[in-house]
Amino acid sequence: MASSSFNPRHLAGLFAQAAPAVISIGLLLVAWELYVNHSGIKPTVLPAPSRVLEQAMLNRDALLDNAIPTIRATLIGFACSLSAAFALSMLVDFFQPLRRALFPVFIVSQTLPLVAIAPLVVLWFGFGLTPKIMLVALVTFFPMLVALVQGYEATEVEIGQMLRSMGAGRWRVFWLARLPSALPYFFAGLRISITYAVVGAIFAEYAGAAKGLGIYMLNAKNNFRPDLVLAAVGVSAALTLVLFGLTVLLQHLAMPWERAAGRQTAGKGPHA
Amino acid sequence: MSRLEVRHVRKAFGGLEVLADISLRVDAGEFVSILGPSGAGKSTLFQLLTGAEHGEGEMFFDGAPLDDHGRHFAFMPQRDALMPWRRILDNTTLGLEVQGVHRKAARSRVAPLFAEFGLAGFERHFPAQLSGGMRQRAALLRTVVQERDMLLLDEPFGALDALTRAAMQRWLEQMWRHYRWTALLITHDVREAVFLSDRIYVLSARPARVVREIKVPLPRPRDPAGARQSGILEAEILDILLNLQPSKGHDHD
Known part of the structure; x- marks a missing residue:
């Protein structure tokens, strides 16, 4: 069943969907290239995309070397944040008063300016992996928690009533109905959070790190190499896109009924 | 012999009186309908029966006070409440799974019934399809395979278009003749109540009380040949419903 979604027509549809984005980005790059070539602006101020690409290729070992710690911080931080959000969302779902007690704290945590917090966290926890994980978790935890809690709430009332009439306890209702009902909300939250996660990791590295895309950007800027800053930006954008794509793929695999809803079997079989 | 007996049941939510005084009984193998205006609190009665809410009054099952609610009733809610993420086969085994029946055993118990329920070939489909x-x-199907003593059907066809609803009513009547479930149906559709029931309790608007108990003496199968007799009965019930005063002083019987 799952394999049927990867037919050629489906792929063609995907390309058709992506085409406008590819074209608009392409046009933007062409305009940028033309502007740099004709205005005579110095490459230390604004490098052309071709130069950024050329320098990126020349420095690909350094870029890759610095991308790995960023990826590691992003993934570990995001995994921690997800586990914590899931555990807490369950706790809040089972003990409603906790929600009123904890949510204000989390909302405040979302108002903290990252620029101010990142150097402090680095000051407290050093230049290692820990402060990066913490900052990634800080920016992604709350959106994931809210997504999950809202998702549980979205459970159809009738399904809950029916399950209880069958003799299901709270755990069964949670497991059989509330958790699956939350999946669309969970994936919506995941798509948003994963983009925050990369930015969070880079911010943390910017505030102080031995290695990473953030510190690489900072060093390149201090050496008057905007081409390398932009090359690192390109790498982080590509990284975000890949992670985003993974969440979409994951949703696709985890929610086969969403696809099924699209292909109605109208006219097939006996309809009442 | 009466299986379910409800005596002088009342229920209020805060200051809002929903059920004023409900007494009714359902005999073994009997199809009984509760007919009343929308918002009369008919569903509240089901919540009391399934134990989701608690009210005043007495409820008996097979002569014993109703305490272990879940054991007796299989409840079918207003909307179909199928889980979108479960295939049809796994939706229909849900009640058995909650009872602790192994998934495989539950499936083999439900699967042979798919043909009779007009669902053969759709076992692996999702509800949205x-x-x-x-x-x-x-x-x-999910409701009856639980093999409880009694079915509680809460406006099961309310969300269907008129044609589908008529087809489903005929199908249900036919199924009922085969299985003789003890069933209590909530509806606000006079025609549906007359077509399916052995007896009908007519409820007033909120706060709900039983204003009339009506026997439906029509022969089964309830085919279109009996349409004239049922038409007379339908008109009579409709009259009762339309003459109901929402005022509190209205006496029943």
């Missing part, structure tokens, strides 16, 4: 009528049949 089925028509409204098929979804309701799947929901009914």
Whole structure:
């Protein structure tokens, strides 16, 4: 069943969907290239995309070397944040008063300016992996928690009533109905959070790190190499896109009924 | 012999009186309908029966006070309440799974019934791929395979279009003749109540009380040949419903 979604027509549809984005980005790059070539602006101020690409290729070992710690911080931080959000969302779902007690704290945590917090966290926890994980978790935890809690709430009332009439306890209702009902909300939250996660990791590295895309950007800027800053930006954008794509793929695999809803079997079989 | 007996049941939510005084009984193998205006609190009665809410008054099952609610009733809610993420086969085994029946055993118990319920070939489909009528049949299948003493059907066809609803009513009447479930149906559709029931309790508007108990003496199968007799009965019931005063002083019987 799952394999049927990867037919050629489906792929063609995907390309058709992506085409406008590819074209608009392409046009933007062409305009940028033309502007740099004709205005005579110095490459230390604004490098052309071709130069950024050329320098990126020349420095690909350094870029890759610095991308790995960023990826590691992003993934570990995001995994921690997800586990914590899931555990807490369950706790809040089972003990409603906790929600009123904890949510204000989390909302405040979302108002903290990252620029101010990142150097402090680095000051407290050093230049290692820990402060990066913490900052990634800080920016992604709350959106994931809210997504999950809202998702549980979205459970159809009738399904809950029916399950209880069958003799299901709270755990069964949670497991059989509330958790699956939350999946669309969970994936919506995941798509948003994963983009925050990369930015969070880079911010943390910017505030102080031995290695990473953030510190690489900072060093390149201090050496008057905007081409390398932009090359690192390109790498982080590509990284975000890949992670985003993974969440979409994951949703696709985890929610086969969403696809099924699209292909109605109208006219097939006996309809009442 | 009466299986379910409800005596002088009252229920209020805060200051809002929903059920004023409900007394009714359902005999073994009997199909009984509760007919009343929308918002009369008919569903509240089901919540009391399934134990989701608690009210005043007495409820008996097979002569014993009703305490372990879940054991006696299989409940079919207003909307089909099929889980979109479960295939039809797994939706219909849900009640058995909650009872602790192994998934495989539950499946083999339900699978042979798919043909009779007009669902053969759709075991592996998701609910979103089925028509409204098929979804309701799947929901009914999920309800009856629990093999409880009695079915509680809460406006099961309320969300269907008129044609599908008529088809489903005929199908249900036919199924009932085969299985003789003890069933209590909530509806605000006079025609549906007359077509399906052995007896009908007519409820007033909120706060609900039983204003009339009506026997339906029509022969089964309830085919279109009996349409004239049922038409007379329908008109009579409609008269009762339309003459109901929402005022509190209205006396019943």
